[in-house]
Amino acid sequence: MRPQIGFAALALLEQAGCTVEVPAVQTCCGQPAANAGDAGGARRIARQVITAFEGFDYVVAPSGSCAATIKVQYPELFAREPAMHASAMALAGKTHELLSFLWDIRHWQPQGVALAASAAYHDSCSGLRELGIQAQPRRMLGKVDGLELRPLEGSTVCCGFGGTFCVKYPAISNAIADDKARAIEATGAEILLGGDLGCLMNMAGKLHRRGAATRSFHAAEVLAGMADGPAIGETA
Amino acid sequence: MRPNLPPFQERAGAALRDKTLKLAIDRTTGTAERNRAVAVAAWPEFQSARDLGRDIRAHVVNNIDHYLVEFERNAVASGAAVHWAATADEACQIVVEICRKAGAKSVTRSKSMLGEEIGLPHALEAAKIERVETDLAEHIIQLAGDPPSHIVWPALHKTREQVKELFAASHRDPGAMEDVEAMVQAARRELRAKFMAADVGISGANFLVADTGSVCTVTNEGNAELTTTPPRVHIVTAGIEKLVPSTAHAMALLRLLVRSATGAELTQYTTFHTGPKRPGDRDGPDEFHIVLVDNGRTKMLGDGLAEMLRCIRCGACLNHCVVYRHIGGHAYGGTYPGPMGSVLTPSLDGLPASRDLAHACTLNGSCQEVCPVKIPLPTLLRGWRDRSWREGLEPRSVRRALWAWKFVATRPALYRAVSAFAVLGMQLFAKRGWIESMPLAGGWTAHRGLPAPASSTFMQQYQARKRAAK
Numbered sequence: 248m249r250p251q252i253g254f255a256a257l258a259l260l261e262q263a264g265c266t267v268e269v270p271a272v273q274t275c276c277g278q279p280a281a282n283a284g285d286a287g288g289a290r291r292i293a294r295q296v297i298t299a300f301e302g303f304d305y306v307v308a309p310s311g312s313c314a315a316t317i318k319v320q321y322p323e324l325f326a327r328e329p330a331m332h333a334s335a336m337a338l339a340g341k342t343h344e345l346l347s348f349l350w351d352i353r354h355w356q357p358q359g360v361a362l363a364a365s366a367a368y369h370d371s372c373s374g375l376r377e378l379g380i381q382a383q384p385r386r387m388l389g390k391v392d393g394l395e396l397r398p399l400e401g402s403t404v405c406c407g408f409g410g411t412f413c414v415k416y417p418a419i420s421n422a423i424a425d426d427k428a429r430a431i432e433a434t435g436a437e438i439l440l441g442g443d444l445g446c447l448m449n450m451a452g453k454l455h456r457r458g459a460a461t462r463s464f465h466a467a468e469v470l471a472g473m474a475d476g477p478a479i480g481e482t483a
Numbered sequence: 484m485r486p487n488l489p490p491f492q493e494r495a496g497a498a499l500r501d502k503t504l505k506l507a508i509d510r511t512t513g514t515a516e517r518n519r520a521v522a523v524a525a526w527p528e529f530q531s532a533r534d535l536g537r538d539i540r541a542h543v544v545n546n547i548d549h550y551l552v553e554f555e556r557n558a559v560a561s562g563a564a565v566h567w568a569a570t571a572d573e574a575c576q577i578v579v580e581i582c583r584k585a586g587a588k589s590v591t592r593s594k595s596m597l598g599e600e601i602g603l604p605h606a607l608e609a610a611k612i613e614r615v616e617t618d619l620a621e622h623i624i625q626l627a628g629d630p631p632s633h634i635v636w637p638a639l640h641k642t643r644e645q646v647k648e649l650f651a652a653s654h655r656d657p658g659a660m661e662d663v664e665a666m667v668q669a670a671r672r673e674l675r676a677k678f679m680a681a682d683v684g685i686s687g688a689n690f691l692v693a694d695t696g697s698v699c700t701v702t703n704e705g706n707a708e709l710t711t712t713p714p715r716v717h718i719v720t721a722g723i724e725k726l727v728p729s730t731a732h733a734m735a736l737l738r739l740l741v742r743s744a745t746g747a748e749l750t751q752y753t754t755f756h757t758g759p760k761r762p763g764d765r766d767g768p769d770e771f772h773i774v775l776v777d778n779g780r781t782k783m784l785g786d787g788l789a790e791m792l793r794c795i796r797c798g799a800c801l802n803h804c805v806v807y808r809h810i811g812g813h814a815y816g817g818t819y820p821g822p823m824g825s826v827l828t829p830s831l832d833g834l835p836a837s838r839d840l841a842h843a844c845t846l847n848g849s850c851q852e853v854c855p856v857k858i859p860l861p862t863l864l865r866g867w868r869d870r871s872w873r874e875g876l877e878p879r880s881v882r883r884a885l886w887a888w889k890f891v892a893t894r895p896a897l898y899r900a901v902s903a904f905a906v907l908g909m910q911l912f913a914k915r916g917w918i919e920s921m922p923l924a925g926g927w928t929a930h931r932g933l934p935a936p937a938s939s940t941f942m943q944q945y946q947a948r949k950r951a952a953k
């Protein structure tokens with residue numbers, strides 16, 4: 248959807264001293280199947296992911312919910328298959344969400360990155376509650392010259408995305424997203440930042456429909472100095 | 484589930500359109516959320532208290548047979564009569580029978596979700612026994628003819644303005660009702676004579692204390708005392724999972740319960756009832772009956788839902804649920820709403836009628852985060868989703884879409900090709916970066932814009948860059 252987030256992640260990981268590869272055999276982490284209750288289907292895709300990443304030291308995803316699926320759901324999916332469970336645990340142990348990986352594991356900090364803007368940060372639920380990501384993105388963004396982080400009321404409250412939830416229960420999802428959009432608008436911030444594209448698209452889409460001028464970026468784009476171009480939903 | 488309900492989506496839609504309901508929900512749950520946050524922040528040992536709470540409840544659930552026998556022995560020794568009910572119907576029959584034997588024309592009742600679960604209000608009505616609710620909120624919903632919409636505040640869906648109108652229309656002497664206190668007084672005037680005239684009082688239980696055979700109830704209005712002390716006969720209906728080993732355990736859980744529910748340090752009234760009136764006691768009932776209700780609880784133990792039996796009914800998961808905060812309690816359709824209700828209702832009323840509940844959740848995890856006994860509610864909801872899938876209850880459209888998606892997602896080359904094709908296709912519907920409507924995307928675009936994807940995928944661009952670098 249937004250290749251730039253992938254390239255921002257790539258750039259940041261390289262700055263943090265990693266050699267990065269993007270295996271072509273990967274597709275998706277299988278979250279849609281796991282959340283639909285199709286455990287068998289989710290296991291099929293999980294096996295594929297586990298094999299694809301066998302040879303690497305770390306697996307990094309620019310999304311808390313994808314990382315959490317691998318770290319938390321995979322071991323549960325294979326709870327009754329000891330051999331696969333061990334492989335799932337091994338993958339879970341080396342898988343990280345991008346922002347927490349940069350800060351906690353690589354001790355990376357932005358240097359000479361600047362963006363003159365006021366921003367509100369939304370804590371996506373999977374990253375926050377399953378992986379404990381809250382301080383890391385704020386610390387790194389705090390080191391971006393000219394960026395003012397404004398407190399967002401209810402920043403840890405779900406935005407109403409929830410994967411397929413948002414299309415299965417559109418009216419409920421909309422009511423939740425509307426509250427979130429109002430809270431974002433109330434900060435008066437020029438940009439909205441987050442660490443999960445799904446949630447960002449939901450919030451950006453709602454802000455857009457409400458006629459708000461808020462622009463939305465993945466935090467990695469800002470940290471990689473790539474937030475000078477079009478925001479989510481803007482054309483060049 | 485309540486009979487003759489429209490489908491979940493319609494119930495939720497109606498609730499979402501009701502702006503007064505949203506106001507009512509926000510007032511009560513918002514206050515509860517803020518007060519809880521203050522109480523938790525002022526309690527440095529809160530996290531270890533949660534661990535203890537989880538351990539106490541898990542221990543009881545795993546040894547429930549032992550504690551049931553111990554409780555019964557001690558309750559009987561204190562003079563109580565203990566009855567066992569396997570099902571909701573059995574429990575109601577036992578209660579109605581006790582009322583009949585006592586010649587009761589009216590009973591007073593204090594708030595009990597178990598009473599709602601087993602359908603006791605209807606059973607009493609069918610037996611032509613007048614039911615007088617002593618809890619203000621229960622009185623309100625009885626007048627309005629509504630089921631409870633929250634497990635702690637049953638009348639949460641009514642604003643005080645609506646309650647005022649209701650009282651003005653149905654009380655004999657409503658008075659001016661200038662504030663909430665005056666409304667409480669209006670209800671008291673209406674009901675006090677009935678409280679005193681009732682032959683039987685029926686209450687629930689917050690805890691059943693095994694080593695003393697006592698029943699612990701907590702309320703904020705002191706109404707449970709009105710139910711349980713003046714009448715000659717006191718009946719307690721309680722789920723078998725309400726057991727705790729000792730009073731000390733009950734107190735440890737009580738601290739968690741009250742702070743999680745309202746943020747208060749303790750409820751106004753905490754009462755331990757042990758047996759009937761003894762010679763020399765100033766008050767108390769002549770007969771003290773305890774009806775222990777299973778109604779699917781032992782089945783839950785075997786169904787992978789043992790963790791749910793730890794629940795102490797504090798309501799925090801409801802107050803912190805974004806879905807509950809928008810649709811309120813009635814849309815859930817069962818006795819128990821919110822996250823805990825979405826786990827319990829499929830077990831109590833069957834999965835086919837309630838499969839939506841497990842899905843109408845964003846899996847954001849707030850409920851688990853606030854639960855004082857650390858119940859992994861999202862995991863249990865996922866369990867129901869898995870089961871619904873296995874039992875073929877998921878709609879055909881969902882199964883087909885997921886089948887097609889899996890077909891593609893298990894074939895990396897195809898996945899790349901389809902993604903590349905899809906982003907091109909989506910371009911056709913984009914105007915200045917946004918898709919405002921598109922076939923198959925109505926669920927999204929009805930309420931928000933869909934950001935148009937870039938014209939090529941990350942994988943395409945990445946591979947092109949790699950080729951260029953060579």
Ligand code: SF4
Pocket residue numbers: 743793794795796797798799800801823850853854855856857858
């Ligand atoms: S599930 Fe937990 S948070 Fe919800 S009512 Fe029960 S004890 Fe309270």
